[in-house]
Amino acid sequence: MKRRTMTAALCAALLLTAVTTGAAVASGPHEERPSREAAALTGTAELYRSAGDDITFSFDAHLAAVDNDDPLKATGTFEFSHYLNGEGARAKAEVDCLLTGGDVAVVSGVITDSDLPGAEGRRVGVTVHDLGRHDRLGYSWAATGSPAEGAELPRCVSSAPFEKVRKGTGDFEVVPWQPRL
Template sequence: MKRRTATAALCAALLITATTTGAAVADGPHGGPHGGPPPREAAALTGTAELYRSAGDDITFTFDAHLAAEHGDDPLRATGTFEFSHYLNGEGARAKADVDCLLTGGDVAVVSGVITDSDLPGAEGRRVGVTVHDLGRHDRLGYSWAAMGSPAEGGELPRCVSSAPFEKVKKGTGDFHVVPWQPRL
């Protein structure tokens, strides 16, 4: 009988030690709950690609847009930047925008932002939107100025508004990556 009691007491002590040690490790300063990986961001659009144009236009888009996990229910809390440029025969313009909205669903993302730096007169301070369809090596892209005219002209564009992704990415250049948004509904 003493042997059973001693064995039971030893097992209980080991179980208590394992439980408290595991809880201390799980609640450590790194990682997510219970020691797992940190929570993934709620949504993202990253990458760079050139667009295909038969006339040889040099058109590039670059995205670094993120919606943090803690802001997952509010796409207007997205942060980051995106840049675009369009040149043909040495003439054109470039712009950089600060992200003010990011919505993603599956492999499609819509991002908008306010232009903070551009060599296109009148573009700074204007909001533009871009849509990306992440199709691996065959990504597609659309932009608000396809219907609204030059980013330097026209009325105020609402956040997270763009056009359908009608442009084709130049072969071998598309590396857009969309992290799908999964809001709590």
Template sequence: MKRSRTTTAALCVALLLTAVTTGAAVASGPHDGLPQGPPPREAAALTGSAKLYRSAGDDITFTFDAHLAAEHDDNPLEATGTFAFSHYLDGGGARAKATVDCLLTGGDVAVVSGVITDSDLPGAEGRRVGVTVHDLGRHDRLGYSWAATGSPVEGGEPPKCVGSAPFEKVRKGSGDFTVVPWRPRL
């Protein structure tokens, strides 16, 4: 009987030491390069696609995929991504795609600018444009720099991260924009 108590006690001590050692190894940090916890939230973003409302029936579409990574939280000029827009009416119009060069967001408003890299509008490539989006759920609004400066080919270029007030309405049921607010370390 005494031998079995000693054996049981020794076994319990061995199990306890194994549990403590294993727990300490697990608690010491990630192993084999595996990350722990969720990745950091990106610093800012503007995504989504929608058509604008025009009573004359214009076919106007804007699409955004703009992001500011968490590690660039202090510099909106490090934003990446693209945005595209098109405007057609009665068989005429144009489309353009731009590479993002700046993204600023605050609350539910985003301002993104970029340089046109692809367009069927002669002379538009290489020109900067800016767009402002107000994320209002199903009633988003949008404005663009060329409302004040004229066509990207004819007008002056805005500086980085400059758009216009979001005066246009998104066509009901056509899509939705999403703004991730920027929360810089000040």
């Protein structure tokens, strides 16, 4: 009899704990929960080149939930560099557009800082395909030439993600955009 009483008391205590914990979680204030971003692209990776080029891309681009209907209100920065045998350049751009769909993101921005002559003030675009450990990347200047040359690029324009990320370096994360259609 004592054993049945103990088991019943234990079951009652576990049930009471589960109910009160569930009620506390369910009744928490909704305004304290952070709202999901409308879209985002974050992370850093090095590209693979058989010649040994040192190429790095880093992203911190976001579209706030309140701006869900306007990808041109995206904010943040992205940086890239390309060096081979001690020669090359780096650049930092201010995001001016971010579009994402599924695990693909296209971001564009205006270069604000660079050691490539003529690059500052020019718009560039980059495409990322977030494939876990096998991310891919493409960039507008693959088709248009150096970021310091050519015609003005429209916002959110880039190339297909044709480059492979060096094994073990990719940590891109894409938050897919969910526009109200």
